[in-house]
Amino acid sequence: MKSFKFILAVLILFLTFNIALEAQTLRGMGFNGATGLYTLPTGRIGWSPNRDFGLDFGYHMMSRDRNIFHIPKVSLSLLGWLEISGAFDIKPYLENSNDFLLGGKIAIDQFINSSTALAIGGNIQFINISDDNSYRVGQIYIAATYAGNFFNLPAETTLVLGYTIFENSSTDIDFGMGFDIVFLPNQLNGMVRWVTDFSNHSYSYPSSRIYVYRGIVNTGLRIDLSRIPVFRDFKFLIDLVVTDALDASRALSFGFVFGIPVM
Secondary structure, three states, X not given: OHHHHHHHHHHHHHHHOOOOOXXXXXXXXXXXXXXXXXXXXXXXXXXXXXXXXXXXXXXXXXXXXXXXXXXXXXXXXXXXXXXXXXXXXXXXXXXXXXXEEEEEEEEOOOOOOOXXXXXXXXXXXXXXXXXXXXXXXXXXXXXXXEEEEEOOEEEEEEEEEEEEEEOOOOEEXXXXXEEEEEOOOOOOOOOEEEEEEXXXXXXXXXXXXXXXXXXXXXXXXXXXXXXXXXXXXXXXXXXXXXXXXXXXXXXXXXXXXXXXXXX
């Protein structure tokens, strides 16, 4: 936990002095289906401001301790300020332990400069939906994303603060920070990004309980195939991720997002 706090402090101090360069905004999809990094949602809406309506489909596979689980997901962007998302967390190796995650996000940044995005959102997690002992968990949050730079590389930084609310009315305070850095923008035409997030919670309640005494660190590459001319009217991203990277329980993840503009 001390190492987690130290990393957070260093990043906050460094990024505070690097907030001038406009980043190339890329709206990926987190593990729970919301537009975001991996665990953390961002202040961005999936297709805003370029399109009023857009539909994203995604999938992530994770492998931990020789066990593989699957997260298919979908997200709908409406009117440039509203997003609705859903994801199934399917764990074949655990009987009756599949979860459904339903989320929503509203942009509230109309009066803030264009380099900053602010959103409020939340999700309802239906845990163990195929079991008699199923239960629900809710999360609410506010996410702020701003453009800056990191060692002169275009970047976006995201801060998230929220609550996780359990059926017994107890709550946890959620905090997270992450960044999305364009890696070698000139040499690779902005196709490769380094995405990292740090948080005291995971993308769903059961995962969070595993790491209750430590922070969670996810890091990896997000490859933007939309830079290829044939895909330029769509959203086509590939994720290569190490989840919970600083702990022995780390896992590998592969995923993709394909988005279609509707209007």
